[in-house]
Amino acid sequence: MTRLLQRLFGRLPIGWLQLTHKRGRFAAALAGVAFANVLVFVQLGLMNSMGAATLKPYEFFQADIMISAGDANALSEGGNVARQWMLQALADPDVADGMGLFVSNVLWDRGGTSISFTSFGIDPAHAGFVAPGLTDDQDLLQVPGAVILDRLARGLPPEEAAAIRPQTPLRFEAQGRTLTAMATFAGGGGFGGDGFMLMSDQTFLSLFPARTSAAPDHILLRLRPGSDVAATVTRLRGLISDQSLRIRSFADAAQEDLRYQQTQRPTGVIFGFGVLIGVLVGIVIVYQVLSADVADHLREYATFKAMGYGSRFFLGIVLEEALVLGLFGFVPGVLIGTGILMLMGAVTTLPLTMTPGMAVTVFLGTVVFSALSGAIATRRLAAADPADLF
Incomplete structure (x- = not known):
């Protein structure tokens, strides 16, 4: 892995070596990122299943227009017509x-x-x-x-x-x-x-x-x-x-019902907050790991800084660590998340499945929040004076 990263970055993969130097902390960090991924996967799966369950009864009928009472926000709610x-x-x-x-x-x-x-x-x-x-x-x-x-x-x-x-x-x-x-x-x-x-x-x-x-x-x-x-x-x-009366196309009625369930019903709002909490958990975990790593290697960074290396060099190292955590934490996260969704789907008969769109979305989100955490963690180093670090 070290040689592969060295070819990829065109330099010694300092971030990877620092992370793997303390394998216990590295494993704990990966477990934390995987946990955040699993949390997001489960919440996204529930949101998607709620959307599929909302639209399912509309698939039972074929119509062009639906007329409903003014308070009929959903198929099973509202007054009569x-x-x-x-x-x-x-x-x-x-x-x-x-x-x-x-x-x-x-x-x-x-x-x-x-x-x-x-x-x-x-x-x-x-x-x-x-x-x-x-x-x-x-x-x-x-x-x-x-x-x-x-x-x-x-x-x-x-x-x-x-x-x-x-x-x-x-x-x-x-x-x-x-x-x-x-x-x-x-x-x-x-x-x-x-x-x-x-x-x-x-x-x-x-x-x-x-x-x-x-x-x-x-x-x-x-x-x-x-x-x-x-x-x-x-x-x-x-x-x-x-x-x-609410007079709209049958397709519009289905989409309005879906938006109502996702944005106004408590269940949809709770699932949305669950996704947000999962992202925040991931940011905090990665930030704590990177911040601790920066603190452990302040003297080494001070030496590089005194030799003339700029902030972009240090930012690159920390972002390298963030991307490693994000990538390696995503793999167990997607595997465990898929298993949990399959188990929940079998027990509840809800359409809980791992979709390619979910996997891509969570992967990109993991990379982004890892990079954001890395950028925040380097602020302390950028403001430090080499003379004060010895």
């Missing part, structure tokens, strides 16, 4: 079809354990609003009490989910009603529930008798081929008399 506004929207020549979407959590008490399903009530007659490939059994929802379960839901045994089919349905009690799972689809657990469930709007209303078919949670609209979504949204805002 009068179905009459869907009838007004259908008057636009570019709107081909509309469907009311009902959303709520349904708890399945399994006796000692329970599974919370984020449930969607849809009109089975409007097959075009369900995303292709999600399920081929949507017609089964026309049977009263029939549902399609998320086979990846937390708490649902895989063998039990695998046995669900029209010939061998699964009956269970929820909300005081008997539901019959006729088929399954691949969803996955999220932060708002353990999984997802599809049912007809009539089955949904039987579970929530206080709700009415005249007031779904959202209205989904599909446009005719070739229609301009933005122009249609603008026309609908003038056509629909209730100006408090």
Whole structure:
């Protein structure tokens, strides 16, 4: 390694030799940098999983425009929307079809354990609003009490989910009603529930008798081929008399939901602060190591300074040490972080994975905060007088 660094820097790798001279301190420093990396990786993984879980239910449907109540910041939050506004929207020549979407959590008490399903009530007659490939059994929802379960839901045994089919349905009690799972689809657990469930709007209303078919949670609209979504949204805002409604494209609704979860919901803010804390921990650890190393070698640095070496020479040595700590600390950090995310993902069924983007981001961040720590550590040396160091 010494020869490789000597060729790379074009000089003796003084920083590397100083770090490796005390191997115990060097190992402790690497462990500290790796710990900071692991902390950032876990927090970034949680943030990314929250984003994926937020956008996941939007993938279940295909629509061009969504109409929601003014306070509906998320798919499962906010007031209801009068179905009459869907009838007004259908008057636009570019709107081909509309469907009311009902959303709520349904708890399945399994006796000692329970599974919370984020449930969607849809009109089975409007097959075009369900995303292709999600399920081929949507017609089964026309049977009263029939549902399609998320086979990846937390708490649902895989063998039990695998046995669900029209010939061998699964009956269970929820909300005081008997539901019959006729088929399954691949969803996955999220932060708002353990999984997802599809049912007809009539089955949904039987579970929530206080709700009415005249007031779904959202209205989904599909446009005719070739229609301009933005122009249609603008026309609908003038056509629909209730100006408090949120009328936006389906894609914009998903992104607004994501921003809301990341910037206004406590969970997203906490994860963001976790990333910041991990970075600060890394800066402090590297600074402490480099500051102690500078203090240990002040006499040697004073000799170099008296010989005429300038501040750039000393800055180069300390930055060399910072980069060595950052690079060598990143490798165990990414390996341990990947293992922790895989374990958490297996336990929670959340989409917790190490992505190339995460690895590159943390690597660049590690190099930057290591270099910043090195620059701060050299300030003491730059201000020192060689005559005072002997």
